[in-house]
Amino acid sequence: MFIWSCDPFVTQFEDSEEAVFYTASSVNIPIGLPDSLINVMTWNIRFGAGRIPWFGDSCGDRVILSENEVLPTLEHIADFINGKNPDILLLQEVDVSSKRTGYLDQVQWILDHTEFNYGVYASMWQADFIPSDGLGKVDAGNAILSKWPIENAERIQLPLRGDQDGLTQYFYLRRNILKAKININEEEIYALCTHTTAFATDDTKQKHIDRFYEVLESFGDDEIFVAGGDLNALTSAYVGNERDFCEVDKCADDVCDDDFKNNLIYQGSYFSHLEGEEEFLTPLYNFSSAIQLTETNSPENFTHSTWITSEDYVELDGPLNRKLDYIFSSGELENGITHQDQFYLSDHAPVSVTLVLPE
Numbered sequence: 251m252f253i254w255s256c257d258p259f260v261t262q263f264e265d266s267e268e269a270v271f272y273t274a275s276s277v278n279i280p281i282g283l284p285d286s287l288i289n290v291m292t293w294n295i296r297f298g299a300g301r302i303p304w305f306g307d308s309c310g311d312r313v314i315l316s317e318n319e320v321l322p323t324l325e326h327i328a329d330f331i332n333g334k335n336p337d338i339l340l341l342q343e344v345d346v347s348s349k350r351t352g353y354l355d356q357v358q359w360i361l362d363h364t365e366f367n368y369g370v371y372a373s374m375w376q377a378d379f380i381p382s383d384g385l386g387k388v389d390a391g392n393a394i395l396s397k398w399p400i401e402n403a404e405r406i407q408l409p410l411r412g413d414q415d416g417l418t419q420y421f422y423l424r425r426n427i428l429k430a431k432i433n434i435n436e437e438e439i440y441a442l443c444t445h446t447t448a449f450a451t452d453d454t455k456q457k458h459i460d461r462f463y464e465v466l467e468s469f470g471d472d473e474i475f476v477a478g479g480d481l482n483a484l485t486s487a488y489v490g491n492e493r494d495f496c497e498v499d500k501c502a503d504d505v506c507d508d509d510f511k512n513n514l515i516y517q518g519s520y521f522s523h524l525e526g527e528e529e530f531l532t533p534l535y536n537f538s539s540a541i542q543l544t545e546t547n548s549p550e551n552f553t554h555s556t557w558i559t560s561e562d563y564v565e566l567d568g569p570l571n572r573k574l575d576y577i578f579s580s581g582e583l584e585n586g587i588t589h590q591d592q593f594y595l596s597d598h599a600p601v602s603v604t605l606v607l608p609e
Contacts, residue, residue, distance in 0.1 A: 261376040263424055269403035272369035272393075274361040279398070286607035288434070291336040292478040292577055293600035294445065297345040297390060298324045298356060301594050305383055308556055308597075309501035313383045317352030324356065326595055328363040334589075334602060335365065338432065339395040340443035340577075342480045342598075346371060349386035357393045366395040372405035372428040374445060380421055392428045392443045392479065401438070403430040408444075408461055413452040423447075425458060427465055437607065439581075440469065442477035449517040452524075459483060459530045466537060469580060476605050478540070478577035480598060484521045485535075485573070486528045487547035493521040493528070498571060499556045519556075531576070540577035540586030540603035547573070551588045553599040569593045575601050582606040 296307075298320040303310020331339065341360075345351045357371050373391035380388050394403070406427040410419055427444045442465065446458035459481060469475050484493055496506035499519040510516045510523060521527060535543045541551050552570035570590055575598055577583070586603040593599070 260378075260421055261373065261424075263373075263405065263407050263426070265407045267405050269370040269372045269405045269428055269430070271400065271403065272357050272361055272371065274367050274369075276362075277367045278365075279367065286609065288338060288439070288476075288605040288607065289334070289336045289602060290338045290340070290441075290476050290478075290577060290605055291331070291334065291600050291602040292340040292342075292443070292480075292575055294342040294480040294575060294596060294598035295327055295344060295356075296596040296598065297343050297348070297351050298327070298354075299351070300596065304350075313385055314350050315352070317354055320351045320354060323595055324359060325363070328360060330589075330592055330595070330600070331360070331364050336602060337397050338441050338476065339366065340441065340478050341393040341395065342443065342445040343390060344371070344393045345388075345390045346373075347387065347389040350388065353387075357395075361395060364395070365397060367397055368400045369393055369395045370400055370403035370428065370430050372403075372426045374425045375423045377421065382421075392426065392445055394428055394430045394441050394443050396430070396432050396441065398432050398434045401431045401433050403428065406461075406465065408446070409454060409457045411447060411450045411452070411454045413450055413454070427462060429465065439605075439607075440473065440475035440477075442466070442475060444477075444479040444481070446479075446481050446483065448482040451511065451517060455483060456524065456527070456530055459534075463533045466534070466578065466580075474579070474581045474605075474607065476577065476579040476581070478575070478601070480575050481531065482518075482574050483530050484528075485531045485543055485546040487544060488521065488528070488572075492547065495519040495521075495556075495572060534576070534578050537578040537580055538583040540583055540601055541573070541588070550590070552590070553588055553601060554597060556597065570599060574598065577601055577603050579605055581608070
């Protein structure tokens with residue numbers, strides 16, 4: 251009764267609404283395109299927390315990070331971005347006004363410390379107060395940064411989790427697809443960014459991925475899009491027990507007992523909760539992809555691991571153990587790369603690719 255009789259703590263979004271626009275403090279519009287090639291990158295930056303063991307997605311107990319803890323990681327992130335020089339950047343888990351990261355607007359900060367000129371933002375978690383563990387105010391979501399002007403941008407709401415009670419769902423994340431139209435020297439292309447559910451045990455993940463595919467499929471034959479993000483899903487290239495990461499993800503006191511439905515430690519670590527889950531991503535490969543479907547279970551293309559440090563992965567031949575991050579396009583993509591050397595800047599590795607514009 252208290253929640254519903256007062257002003258809402260949590261922002262509840264419309265099915266579709268305008269995104270939040272940003273401009274860099276110093277704008278330098280690029281002139282021309284070298285050989286009609288556009289470099290695109292996607293990266294879940296984990297709100298600048300690096301590999302700090304935060305309570306919500308690892309086995310740590312940290313809840314609130316200071317700005318002094320976050321800024322060094324953001325500086326390294328900006329240095330890496332500047333070194334690779336993408337033209338369009340798709341970001342997930344970006345904080346813009348959160349207590350956990352010193353209320354720093356990370357979209358504006360990255361714009362002002364890179365070569366990007368424009369950005370748009372769509373919150374997936376906007377609340378004046380989250381009661382869990384003193385988390386407090388949160389505003390975190392997806393962003394698209396561009397060297398060229400963004401004409402318009404839309405936040406498309408994704409379904410809420412259906413496996414939560416009403417109170418938990420009220421305070422929980424409201425995921426989205428961020429869609430932007432970019433004007434590149436009189437040529438228009440679309441950039442889309444999303445971050446689908448990680449922990450749902452019902453069919454919410456399938457609904458999120460299906461909706462993402464529907465939006466991409468809705469473009470006309472003459473429209474060019476590039477789309478990506480953290481889809482929290484494995485492709486069909488992973489078979490059998492390769493889809494179960496409980497043993498490497500579990501905390502010290504956890505027990506992997508194969509009770510996939512009821513044991514909470516399997517949430518986010520087991521990728522066969524639902525019948526047919528192996529094929530959730532398959533329709534997206536009707537489009538061009540940065541990494542080919544058959545190569546998604548190759549270690550050099552893995553993009554994610556949980557809290558465990560690289561030293562603990564010696565026996566597994568690498569610090570990353572699954573691919574959750576993807577880029578797709580209606581155009582031609584080439585030179586897809588997974589940047590695994592950025593292990594300590596996030597629990598996800600960035601993925602980059604070159605979009606070849608038609609002549």
